[in-house]
Amino acid sequence: MSIVTPVRLSVQGLAKTYRTKSGDVPVIADLTFDVHVGEVACIVGPSGIGKTTLLKCLTGLQPYTAGVAAIDGVPIDGPPQEMALVFQEYTRSLMPWLTVERNVRLPLRHLRLPAAEREERITAALAAVGLSGAETKYPWQLSGGMQQRVAIARAIAYRPEVLVMDEPFASVDAQTRFELEDLCLRIREQFGMTIVIVTHDIDEAVYLSDRVVVLGERPARVTEVIEIAFPEPRDQLRTRALPEFAELRTRIFEHIRKAG
Incomplete structure (x- = not known):
């Protein structure tokens, strides 16, 4: 059934x-x-x-x-608040003057999360998209596919329902x-x-x-x-x-x- x-x-x-x-x-x-x-x-x-x-x-x-x-x-x-949006044009949605880590951190600023939870979300999101170790790089230093991974990581760090x-x-x-x-399907499974x-x-x-x-x-x-x-x-x-x-x-x- x-x-x-x-x-x-x-x-x-x-x-x-x-x-x-x-x-x-x-x-x-x-x-x-x-x-x-x-x-x-x-x-x-x-x-x-x-x-x-x-x-x-x-x-x-x-x-x-x-x-x-x-x-x-x-x-x-x-x-x-339960929704996050990933755009097609990642070059426009990412802040080129911010590092990967700071781009992912951006939408969490207004959630008033405990510091430990905020850092856990950022770490987990970057790991989920395969960008652990790229925290200090800037978007312009990454390929197009990696930039879109940053945009996706930023969205899932927010932990939206949709x-x-x-x-x-x-x-x-x-x-x-x-x-x-395939990353999209893994995210669905990992974060529900x-x-x-x-x-x-x-x-x-x-x-x-x-x-x-x-x-x-x-x-x-x-x-x-x-x-x-x-x-x-x-x-x-x-x-x-x-x-x-x-x-x-x-x-x-x-x-x-x-x-x-």
């Missing part, structure tokens, strides 16, 4: 309309889906469908027009991308976080997800929510070679091509 976990992030009837001089422009309409505790959920859809707008609404960076998005039943009406990632691996090479995908990823990469979505939320139509609606249950642990070679992997990739691609 499968274990049903509680819903962590709930989106019900969410809509967003921009008001312009020429009239209202609806971007997303009536989006409904759930992400359960400890899941990795990927949001995919054609370019311009409204994925970034949805992300801004989920992270409280932008108010939604109708419906509700909630964490553990509490509506999101501003940036939630980690939201916006195209987090789009700016790195293919090999580094595979490594960061619920992870929501916006991505254009269908293969990435299929590999990482417990469920994939496919957006289509305009204004954007949920075309399908696809649950994925590959054998664990997932492996870049064995998992991607499964017949089900190709079937799911084709199924999602057909949705996106039709919407595009």
Whole structure:
């Protein structure tokens, strides 16, 4: 019998309309889906469908027009303390004048943690992303993949309930991308976080997800929510070679091509 976990992030009837001089422009309409505790959920859809707008609404960076998005039943009406965000452009999110350790320390300043717990979080986060020993380096001394690891370490040191990632691996090479995908899965296991990823990469979505939320139509609606249950642990070679992997990739691609 499968274990049903509680819903962590709930989106019900969410809509967003921009008001312009020429009239209202609806971007997303009536989006409904759930992400359960400890899941990795990927949001995919054609370019311009409204994925970034949805992300801004989920992270409280932008108010939604109708419906509700909630964490553990509490509506999101501003940036939630239970959430951390990792951007695609790590070069813009990291402070180049701060060392790796100080970049990771940055979001902990307002939490008023005991000194010992703060240091433990920083040490554990850097170890989790494979950057133990790089504390005194500066971002500009690191490769792109290592810089993104710093950004991820900063987010997990905050210990959010929900980690939201916006195209987090789009700016790195293919090999580094595979490594960061596996890092994402390890973080979920180690820290028990619920992870929501916006991505254009269908293969990435299929590999990482417990469920994939496919957006289509305009204004954007949920075309399908696809649950994925590959054998664990997932492996870049064995998992991607499964017949089900190709079937799911084709199924999602057909949705996106039709919407595009």
